Amino acid sequence: MVNPGGKFGPYNQPGPTRSEAVSDMRDARPLSGRSQTGAELVRARIALRVRLGSLSPGDRLPDTGVLAEELGISEITVRRALEGMCQDGLLDRRRGRAGGTFVAQGWARVVTLLYDADEAASLDAFHLLLECGLVAHGAGELPAGRLAGLRALVDQTDLADDPARLLELETRFHLDLAETLGGAGMRELTGDLIGRLCLLRPAPSPAVVRDRNRCHADLLTELGRGAMDPAVRAVKAHHQAHQRIHPG
Template identity: 30%
Template sequence: MDLDLGAPTVTADIARRLRARIRAGELSPGDRLPAERDLAKQMGVGRVSVREALRLLQAGGYVEVRRGATGGTFVTQLDLPYRNWLSEIRSGVGDVTDILELRIGLEGQAAKLAATRRTDAELEAMAAAIDEMSTSDSRVSFRNSDARFHAALAQAARNPRLESAIAGARGEMFAPLDALVYTEVVESSRAGHLAVYEAVRDGDAERARRAMEDHLEQTRQELEQLIFGKDAVDAVGQHPLRSAD
């Protein structure tokens, strides 16, 4: 569990925002968080609130504190929070369906806007992220490239509120392929990202929206295998997450 029940509002909000960045892959295992004073400045809050938020994240298994000259606060391998997250979504399938439907709406719209608003630099960032997916050799590297692609796309939509909403929705789930990083899944995900990229590159707004929806539908299917197991999904012969609508 995330262990922020009863925490002060500011502290809980800081912990939620940092936790969302970790879950979405913006901060990965082994990454060092900025110093408390720098985090406080970035987030516009006091150092005491940041310190308490980091303690909540440490209790939840998201970060660890290392002492010494090369010490600091680092993202863990996320084994404990990942197991807790799986347990939570297995007991609340409807919640995952809600999140995925929200992401389809938000990111489909972002892709549509990005097709007519993106800059060359953002397009290059998306292309670089897709290239990195091809050479990913771990779930950490895949999470990083996936997060960079979606962040660049959201930024290209030129709507800060939409960008913030996308970050929030993505932060409610771990990057979905964490336990499924094998060749076939990586390639299918890369193909989905590539279809979105090509539509955005070509300035085809409607095709970009459809490509993003298709990509997130693939994510839904991969989540089914993650949550229920491939054998169980095959036996049921339908999509459990979709049937929970």
Template identity: 30%
Template sequence: MAESTEGIELLIRAARPTNAYEETMQRLLQSIRLGMIGPGERLPAERDLATMLKVSRDTVREALATLAEAGYVVSRRGRYGGTFVVERIPQGSALGGSATMPGAAEVEDVTTLRRVLEVGAAREAAGRDLSAEERAALAHTLEECSGSNAADHRRLDSRLHLLIAELSGSTSLVPLVANLRTRVNALLEAIPMLQPNIVHSNDQHEAIVSAILAGRPQSAAEAMLEHVEGSSALLRGFLTRH
């Protein structure tokens, strides 16, 4: 099992936290729940996490212990030991939070944020001169998402959206989109996962990525907006009363 640091780096580009423990918990938990560190993958060593997150090793150790108690990670000893994400990520709210069914206000607030953040991210990514490595990463992440099964789809969907945010060139945008994707996933978990919608979503992802790789900012923004509005229409249908 290879150690993975790329995903963690994606979600730690934020200002110095006011509460190191809570901020460390948030970044690690987001990285796991959003699939930046996948099930069964090994986290970086404590000293490396401390350096990456700019906190003490004691803070990292405390956060990992909490995640282990909540069932998100497991420690293994021996030559190939370390801290690993569990194979089955806990569902629901093992670390607290509301179990209230989301309603119209949450759907509309999330949709507005997606129009601002994710549509803008797609436009900016398409307007940049992406490196060969960035282009390859985007194509590979799209392929993984398109080929995923139902159990992995939301995790890999989030990974694609977070990569697009990273490719916008704004390091400040990434943690904002990470927080947003957590809210999006909470809404999606409250409705059925329907195969036709996954197929449609994959088609929209293809259009977004194609526009980014072709360097067409307006087309990328329009494709992302269509994707956002499609998801929102589905959520409104299941979660709001007319």
């Protein structure tokens, strides 16, 4: 267990939002972002695919062996994780020729039953610290043109109407941001955090996603001109946009 303020204190830039951010962290439980079991990893990866729309309710999952290979986890661990998700009602198992493991039609409803505000706040705090660190680390060192893909995502989010598409774009922004600033490993870590959050808290509403997208745009503007402090503040404002609309 790691004290978030102690471990990541240097990234906590002084500024107008400081007192809110600090109280935020004091309320967070010890971070659980780093340690996860194989079963949790399987759950997070499947949840991320559902969030990104590459798996939808009613879709058949790849075979256990294929999933084990993709995730670098033993087949028995994958099988047990899928059994747990079937018991939770996130997945359905069907027997017979057209059988297999499917994303349950009631996926979104089951997620609302798994709601865990404390655990979600803890992962959120870790995600915030990770992004503040990546942004502080990358600001001023990004070659011109590296942010073009992220800017395109912001524009697509502005134009999107469909709630599922908005969630997909919001998630892709954070994955691409982590990769742009920290490489493939940071993308994977971010994906696992977001995947776990997908199962701990109902998805944000379109209004929240649009509000956050303004923070995405601000962040890219500040990163583009190498302004570290305002860029970090945009990351914090993004985090607070969620809390302003959904206190607690």
